[in-house]
Structures are given as C-alpha cells and as structure tokens.
Amino acid sequence: MALKPLPLPLPLHELASKDDLHRWLAHLLLCTLSNGKRMIPDTKWIALPNNLGAFFHLLTHLHRVGFPSHWLGDFLQFVMSDTLFCDVEPYDGHLPVPLSEIDRRIPRRKVDLGGWQAELEVILALVADAVPFSVGTPPDFATIEDIMRFECDVSLIPGAECNIGKAHALIFFDPSQDYHPVGVINNLPAVLNGSSRMNARFQIFLGQNIIDLYQKNAVSWKISRKWHEKMKAEDWSMMVFRSDIRSPVNYYSNLPDFCRAMGGEYRGIAKAAT
Secondary structure, three states, rough: OOOOOOOHHHHHHHOHHHHHHHHHHHHHHHHHHHOOOOOOOOOOOOOOOOOOOHHHHHHHHHHHHOOOOHHHHHHHHHHHHOOEEEOOOOOOOOOOOHHHOOOOOOEEEOOOOOOHHHHHHHHHHHHHOOOOOOOOOOOOOOOOOHHEEEEEOOOEEOOOOOOOOEEEEEEEEOOOOOHHHHHHHHOOHHHHHOOOOOOOOOEEOOOOOOOEOOOOEEEEEEEEEEHHHHHHHHOOOOEEEEEEOEEEEEEEOOOOEEEEEEOOOOEEEEOOOO
16 A cells, blocks of 8 residues: 555635534634643553644645635634634543544534633734635734743652653633632643633643753744733743643742843843742
8 A cells, every 4th residue: 555645735625614614723723732640650651742823824834725714814813813613612521632622522612712812812922824715814913023031940740740842731811810820720721611710810831932941941932022022011920731631730930020131131040030
C-alpha cells in the first residue's frame, strides 16, 4: 500500500458544509482550551500538546484544503470577539476520549472565551499579515509593535510533576478576588460554559516563548503592552500549571515590578510570593 498526498485544494462539493466545519472547529477549540483528564497513576501517558498557535496554523491549512476564506474568517471573528455559539462542549472525563463524544450534542449556548483573549490577541497581532482571511478588530487592538516578551523566575513546588514539556500553561490572575486559581483550572468546562463566577479576572496562555523549569527555573511569554500594563497596575500574579493533570507546578509569582530592555524586548524579574 502506498500513501500519497491528495491534490489541494479540493472542490467545495467534497468538503464539509459551513455549519459542520464551524461545529468541528468549535469542538476542537474547546478541547484545546480544556483537555480531558489524565489517569493518575497512568502507565499510558496520552500527550495533548496542541495550543492556540497550532489552532491558528490549522485554520491556515484548511484554506489550503479548499475551505473558503470567509468561512474561516467568520469563525475566527466569533472567537476574537467572544461571540461564539455552539452545541458542543469539551470532554471532561478521563483520557482517552471515547468515540461517543463524536456525536454528543448539548443545547446551543454562548461559550465564554474571555479568559483566553490576551493570548488570542498576541497570536493574531503576530500573524495578521500572513493568514489568508480577514478579521475585524477594534481600534485599540494590539499590533505587532505592541507585543512584548517577558521572562520571570519561578519557584517550583516540591514534588510537582513538571517533566512533561508540552503540557504546561500559564494562568495570570487577580489575587484579590475571592477564588483560587487552582479552582479555575479545575473547572475550565464550567468557565467555558459561562456558568462560573471566575471568568473576568484571569487570563490563560497555553503557549510560552521559553519554559525551563529545571536549569533556569524560568518561563517567558509574549503579551501585548496593554494587557501587561493592566495586569501590573492591578497587581496580578502568575502560576505555571500542568494542563493534562490540572495541577500547579510553582508558587505564585508576582508580575514584574520592573523591566529592562533586552534587544528590543523586555525581561521581567518576578519573585515568588510569600
């Protein structure tokens, strides 16, 4: 048996309908934001390394497959404006995902993507000139010149599992609120369903610029100037967590109190909270 790539693009009549495409993309997006749970102990580790950067890459590939650019642009517009409605939800059980999830539907409702807007803004600002579809953005939306890189030191929790490089995420949060960040990461399906009171005061970054939890004990990320200034002014904190087991791996770190320029970018120094 020989495998060979199909000629692309495919004719439109061979592709899924716009509604089916949007439903599939919505399900994939939600399952990227909220992974199924890994069994502990688990002799069969199931890696789920996708993040929002990979999702944008998929949208670009689907245009090469033959899906119209305005279908893809319409979906991304719903995501960026936090106006996405769908009848699917992320799988919240233990991995692997059962086949019954393929056809499972729930009543159509708006999903809450507010907790991922900071990273979505960074990605779109960086790739806006390269994606083959257009997305409307507000006047104060970040441009590529507004994107900054920060790095902070982290203090690991003794015994924390952090040797899986593709399963880390960052959560930035307002510690003055009456909820715990671990409560957020353990209830992401409820957050996405809009049935949680924890939505407005946190931002999750699934992708990092660099993460080194063994030698440098440091993590770096990209963020827009506007979001960084908001977090700094409101004294937000940051925590690294494992997205597959929904467990923190470091003590909370305060956002940088000062920054120094490094080749046009910035390095922030954060101390572990006491």
